[in-house]
Amino acid sequence: MTTTPDQIKHDLINHDVINHDLLRPVGQASARFFLVVAMLGLVVLAGFSAWGYQLYSGIGVAGIRRPVFWGFYITNFVFWIGISHAGTLISAILRLANAGWRRPVTRCAEVITVFALCIGAMFPVIHLGRPWVAFWLVPYPNERGLWPNYRSPLVWDFFAINTYLIGSITFLILPIIPDFALCRDKFSGWRKTFYGLLALGWRGTQRQWHRLETAMHIMAIVIIPVAVSVHTIVSWDFAMTPVPMWHSTIFAPYFVAGAIFSGIAALIVAMVFLRRFLHLEEYLPSVCFENLGKLLLLMSLLWVYFVFAERLTIWYGNQPAEVAVLWLTQKGPYRYLFWIMVACNFGIPFPLLAIKKLRTITGTCIASITVVVGMWLERYLIIVPSLSRKFLPYAWGTYRPTWVEITITAATFAGMALLYVMFAKLVPIISIWELKVGMREASESMPSVVAVSKARPTVSERSEHETVGFKNSHRVGKP
C-alpha cells in the first residue's frame, strides 16, 4: 500500500505509535539479528586476518606491482569516501531547503557518512608499505625537525578527511540527543543509564532546543563546503600528477558529482533495507524514494555528461599517451569493465528512474544497487588503466588483484552493513522528535523551521503524555 503525506499525518497523530514503532528495533534483538551480525562478523574477521597476513608477509601479498602501484585499496578508498557524501551533504542541503520529506531520511544518511568515512580512511593506511610509520603524516614537533610535506595531496587528504569526519560526527550526534533522552525516559535498567549518558543531560528546555536548532543550522551550512572540498582533494590525488588521463582539470567536479551520485544510491539501498526489516513502511513512505530517485536520475545524467566530456576531449586532443589509455579502456582488455560501468551507472538506472511507472521503491532500489557497483568500477577504471599505460611503452604493465585484496574489499562492505545494523540496534534510525515536529507542522501547516520552536510541545506535556503513552502500550519491547 502506498502512503501519501496526508495519510502519514492522520496515521501518526499519536506519538505513542511513533515511539512504539521506532523504539521497537532498539528495544529488542531477534535471533535473526544475531545471525546477521554473526555472518557479517565472519566476513569482517576474514578481512582483518587478511590484513594481518599482509602486515606479516609484506604488502607484496597484494596484487599491486610495477607500474600499477595503486590498485584495489585506493579504489576502495575513493569509493568509500565517495559514499560518505550520501548523508551529510544531502541531509544538509535538504535541511537548508527544509524539504518536508527529508525528516525520516536524514539520520539514515548521516550514519552512512560517518561509517563510510571511517572505512574509507582505513585504506590509505592499509595500502601503505610501512603502515607502522603512518603517524608521520601527523604534524608533531620532533627532534629531527621534520614536518609532513604540505605540498603533497596526500597530506591535504589527511586534513580534509579528518575535518570532514569530525564535522559529520557532530552533525550526526547533535540531532540524536533528544532521541537519546527519549530512550532514557522510555527504558529502564542498563539501557536507561546508557542512554542517560548519551543524552548529555537533555531536558528539552527552551534554551536547549534553541541551542540545538542554531547548532544544526550552522553545521548544515558549514558541512557543505567541507564535504565538497574532501572529494575535490581526493580527486587531486590523481589530477596533480602528470599521468595520462589523470592530469585533468575536470576531475574535481567529476569526482564530487560521482561521490554524491554513489552516496544517494547507497542511501536508497540502506533505506530500502531498513524499511523492509524494521517494518518502517509508514515512516519511509514512497515519496522519499520518489524524490531521492529523481535526485539520483539527475546525478546519473550529470555523470554521463562528465564521462562524455572527459573522453571526448582526450580523443579529440589525440595526445599519444592519453589516447593509449583511452583505447585501453574503450577497446582494450578493460572494455568489458568499462561498458558494464556505463550500463550500471546509466544504462540501467536511467530508464528505471526516468519512467514514472518504474520509479517505484523496487525500481529505485535496483537502480541504486547497480549505481553502487558501477561507481566502484568507475574508481577502478580511473586508477588502474592510467597506471598500466604510462609514457614509456617499455614500462607498460598489468594488474591482477589477489585474494588478500578481494577479501579485504569484501570485508569493508560487510563491515559497513555490520556497523549499520548495530547502529540501528542502539539508536532510533529515524529521528523521532523531528518526525513529531514535522507532523505537528503538517497538521498546523506551518512550514517555516523557525516556527518549530513555537509548535514544539512544552516539557511538561511531553513527558506527561509520553509516560502515559508508555503505560498504556505494553507492546514496547521490555528492557
Added chain:
Amino acid sequence: MAHRWGMAVDLDRCTGCEACVVACRAENNIPSVGEDQAQKGRAIHWIRVERYYEGEFPDVRVKFQPVLCQQCNNAPCEPVCPTYASYHTDEGLNGQVYNRCIGTRYCANACSYTVRFFNFFNPAWDKPLHLQLNPDVSLRQVGIMEKCTFCVQRIKSAEIRAKEEKRELRDGEPAPACVQSCPPRALVFGDLNDPESEVSRLARSRRGVKLLGELGTQPNVTYLQRNEWNDNNT
C-alpha cells in the same frame, strides 16, 4: 661552486650489452626477486636498457635506450611525497631517503619514466651470497621505494677524498657504476655546472634531447640521438 650532477647517454654508442644493468646491481645491493616475482613485474633494475623495434622483417632495426632515474630538476615524484622521503638535494639529485619512506608509492605513480622500484617483500640473499653486499649502500627493507641515486655513495666518497686532499673534484672523478662499466662509453657522467666538463659539452650537442622533454620535467640526463649513416663521404 655547487655541483649539478648530470649524465649524457649516447644512443649511437649504446650496444645493449647490459653491463650497466649488472654493474648497478653489484654496486647498489639490488636484490634478485626470483622468477615468480619477476613474472609479476616486480624485478628491480635501477637502470634498464629499453629496446624498441622499428619496422618489420626483413627491414627491422632496433633502438636501445638505457633508462635510469632522470634526476629531474622539476621532478613529479618530489612534491607528492607526504614525508619528504623523495626530495631535491643540494646537488640537484632526486634524493630518496629510505628511512623516511612510508610506502605510499605515490612517487612511483607520478614518475613519468617508471624508474622507481618498490620492495614488495623483504629482500633475501641465499648465504653466502650476502657477503657480496656493498656496505656503502644500505639495504632497503619491505615497503620502501628505491631508485637510481647516481651512485650518491660514490659521489660522497669522492667529495670527501677531494676535501681531504684540499682540491676540487676532477671531471669524471665520481663515476656511477654504470658509467664506469660501459664498454662503448655510451654513458658519461659529470658536473653540469662546469661548462668545461665532458658531460656539459655533450649536453650542448646538436644530437642532444631530453627524454619526454615535452613534460617539462627538466631531466639532468641528456640523450644523444643516433646518427643515420649517410653516404656523403664517398
Added chain:
Amino acid sequence: MRSRIRGLSLIFVGLAAVSSFFLWPTSSANSVKRRGIDSQDVFTPAHPTILDSLREFIGWRETPVQPLAFTHRKHIENQIACTACHKGVNQGPSAGIPDINVCMRCHTFFAKDRPEIKKLAGIFDSGQDITWQRVYGFSPSAHVKFNHAPHIHASVDCSVCHGDVKSMTVAVRAVNLNMGFCLSCHRAKQVSTDCVTCHF
C-alpha cells in the same frame, strides 16, 4: 534461545579465526627461489621475530656485556692514542673494533701477569678472536651511513659523540646518538644538513 545463538556465533567466529590462520598460503615471493633450503641459510633484513621488531621500534637496546673487562682508562693513561687500536677512524667510515692480534701485539710483552690478560692470552692460544659486543652504532632501519674520517679531519673530538672515554673502564653508551644530536652539531658548525649527506 538467544544465548544459544550467541554461543553458536561465537564458535563460528572462533573456527573462522583458526582456519583463516592455517589457510594462509605461504608466499615464496620474498626470496630468490630456493629448493629445500631452510631459512637459516638465508640472509634478510627482516627481523627474526616480531618481538625484535617491536624492540627496535621503541629504540630499546640491551646494554652490551663484554667478554673481557677491558679498560679504556688504563690504555689512555699509558698514552696510547685512540687510533692505535681504532685504525679505521681517520681513514674510512668505521673506526673498527680491534681484533685480538692488535691486543697481543703489546700484551705478549706487557702486563702478562694480570688475570684479564691471562684470559686474553688463553683465548688467543685457542686460536680464537674476542667477541667484542658493539656499544654504539645505528639501527639498520635508520639507513644512516655515518663516516668517521671527515669528522676526525674536521677535528671533532671523540668525546663529543662517545663521552669521556678517558674515565671509562668498559665503554658505555654515554651519548644518545639520535638524529637531533647530529643535526644540532651540523647546524652549529654550518655543515650540510641535506638528507643524503648521511642517508643513502
Added chain:
Amino acid sequence: MERRDFLKVSVLTGATAALSGCEKPAHTLVRFIPEEDLIPSVATWKPSVCTLCPAGCGLMVRVLPGEAEVVRNGKLGTIQMGLAKKLEGNPNHPVNWGKLCARGQAGLQITYHPDRVRSPLKRSGPRGSGSFQPVTWEESIREVVSKLQELQSQNQSESLRFVSACLRGQRHELVRKFLSAFGAPAAMVFDPLDEPVLRQANLLSFGQADMPSFDLAHTGYVISFGADFLGTWNSPVAQSIAYGEMRQGRPGNRAKFVQVEQRMSQTGANADEWIAPRAGTEGAMALGLAHVILKEKLRPAADNKATRLIAGWSQGLAEYSPEQVERKTGVPAQRIQRLAHEMAAHLPAVAIIGGLPLAHTNGLFNALAVNALNTLLGSVGMPGGLFFTPQPPSENAGSWSSESDFASVLLAGKLDGTKVLLLHNANPVFATPAVWKVRETLDRIPFIVSFGSFVDETSQLADLILPDHSPLESWLHDVPKSGTNQAVVSLAAPAMLPLHDTRAMPDTLLEIAHQIGGEAAKALPWENFQEMLQASMAPLRTADGINPPPDPEKFWSKVQEQGGWWSDKVRQAARSAIPQKQLVTEFAPPQFDGEESSFPFHFQPYVSQAFLDGSLAHLPWMQEMPDALSTVMWGTWVEINPKTAQKLAIEQDDLVEVRSQHGKLLAPLLVSPGIAFDVVAMPMGQGHESFGRYASGRGANPMTILAPMQVAETGSLAWASTRVQVSKVGKAKLALFSGGLFERPSELQQR
C-alpha cells in the same frame, strides 16, 4: 608455524644484519683470529683476470673487510677477512681498458654461490644419483694417486684422459707437462665458445690458427656475417670499446655497420643495415661482394694464400655474379652491387665472420670466403682491418695445436679405452647433442675425477670431486689471443682468501704429480703454482715490456700490482702464410638434417647473452638480467617471426614443442620481429638438470635436439644444420621485463 615464516616477518623494517656488525646467528659460532691485517671499511683494489670467456679481460677487484662464515681446520666459525665486493675492468689492461661486460661482473657470484662444492666429495650413491659425501683432501688425493700409479704399473698411462675448456698460459703448460710426463695423450678441449672452424680457416688463409682481432676503432666499413661481436663473440669488451669509437669517436667520420644473419642478435640490433640471407649462404654472399669488386676493379685484384683457396678466384669468381648470388642467398642483386661499392668506397673496410655461419656443414667455406674478401679489401694486417694479437716471447703462450677436440675423440670412439678421466670446467654432458650419448660414454669410464666448483651434469658422474678455488681465490695467468694489438700476459695473485675447504686445481695437480713421483715429479718441480708462475714470468723482465724494473723481485711485485705484463710495442701484422695442404673450396649448399616438408624450420641455437653456453646459468644476477632483445628473465624461449606465428596459429606465451628428428623440447613462445620466416631460434644456457638451485630444472636445452651433423673438413659439430617442426602444446608464462615492443614516435622530443 615453520621457522621459514619468521623470515617473512616484516612488521617494522630493519635488519639484525651483518652490515651493522651484529649478525645474530653468527655470534653463536667460534670466531677465528683474522689471517690478514685489515683496516675496517677501507676498500683496496686488487688486480685479477676474468676467466669466464676466452677474451681474458683484466679485472680490478674491490676488497673490503667483512665477517664471513668459513671452515678452518675442520671447524665452522666466523672470521674477519677481505671480501670481494665488486669487479671492474683493469684500467691499464690492453684488452678491456677498465671496462667489463655484464657476465664478467656477475662472475663475482661464483665465489659466493650457495651451491659451491665446499670440500672434496666422494660419490656415495650410484653414478649420476648426485649423492656425494665429504672427504679430506689427503685421502682423496691419495685415491687419485693410487689409481694413476696403478695405470703406470700396468703401463696403461695412455688410458688417462684430461678434458677441459680452452686452457691458456701456465695452466695450459701445467696440464700439458703433467700429461706428457705421465705419458697420457694431450688434453681434449671441450669449449662450445671455441671457434675451431674459424681458427682452421685462419690457419689456411693466414697461417695462424687463432681468433682474429679487429681494429674497429679506425675502420670505415664493417660487414659482419653472423658474428655477435658486441655481445658474446671473441673479445666482446674490446670490440665494444672500439665500436664506440667507430660510431662517435671520430667526428664527421661515422663508419657504416652491416650485419648479415637470419636472427637479429644483440649485435645485429645495432647495425645500420641488417640483411637476412638464406641460412648457410653467407660465404656465397661474401664472394658475391668480391665478384663485384673484382669485376669493376674497385680494388686491385689480390692473389695470395687466402684467395687461392677459393675456386675460380683468378677467373674473377665467374659463378658468383650478383644474379647468381641472389639465387643462392635470396639477397637482391642490386643490393649486393650497392654494398660492394659502399665497401670499396669507405676503406679501410673489414668483414667479420663468426657464430652461426660457421656452424653449417659448409662453415669452413664461409670462413675462407670471408677471409678472401678481407684480403681483397686489403684489410689484413692494416689499420682499421683484421690482425692477430702478437704473442709474448717465451713459451708463455699455450698453443692450441697440442690439444685434440673432444668431439672428434668421442666420435672416433677413442674415449672407450679410458680408465681415468680428469675433468676441468667442461660440461660435455650438458652442451652436446643427446645423440652423441656422452653421458653413456662417460658412464663406461671406471674412474672420473672432476675439479669442478659445482656439481653440474658432467661432474655428477664423477667418482671424486676435488673442488677448485673460485678464480678470485686463485693465482691466475692468461695470455689473450685476440682483442688487443699488444702482447699481453695477465697475471694475478688471489684477491681474497678461500671461503671453503677448496684447493686451486694447479696446486692439486702438482700435489698429485709429486706423490706419483718419477717423470711427473721431475717435469713439475715447483712447490706450488705461484712458484711456477714466478719462474715463467722471469724471462719477460728482459722483454720490452712497459718500463720493466731491473731486479727480479721488483719486477715480480710490479707485474702483480699492474695485473700482468704487456709489451709497449704495438703490432698489427698478420704472420705470413705457412704452406698448407692444398685445398680449393667452392660453394656447396649447406646440408640440413630433416626434410623441409615435415621439418619446415631451420633451428638456430645461439650463445645466450647472459649464460654464454650455459656455464653461467647458475648465477642469479644473470638469471634476472633481462635479455637485451627478448627482455626475458629466469627462463628460456623459442623465438619466431610474428607472421610465422600467425600461420601456425600460435602466439606469445604459448608452450610449444620443438621437434627434430633426434628429439623434442618444450619452451614458451616469444614472438620477435627480428627473425626470418623460416627460422626458429633459441638461446643456449638453460635447461640444466643439475647446476645449483637457480639453474636446475629451469627452461630447456636446445643442444639436446641437435642432429649429429659435422662441418666439412674440420669435423666439429654443425650446430646450425638441424631442421625442426613447431606445434603448440599448451600455455606458459614468460617473465618479461618489457611491456611494449614499439616506441611511440613522439616519445623523444627536441628540447
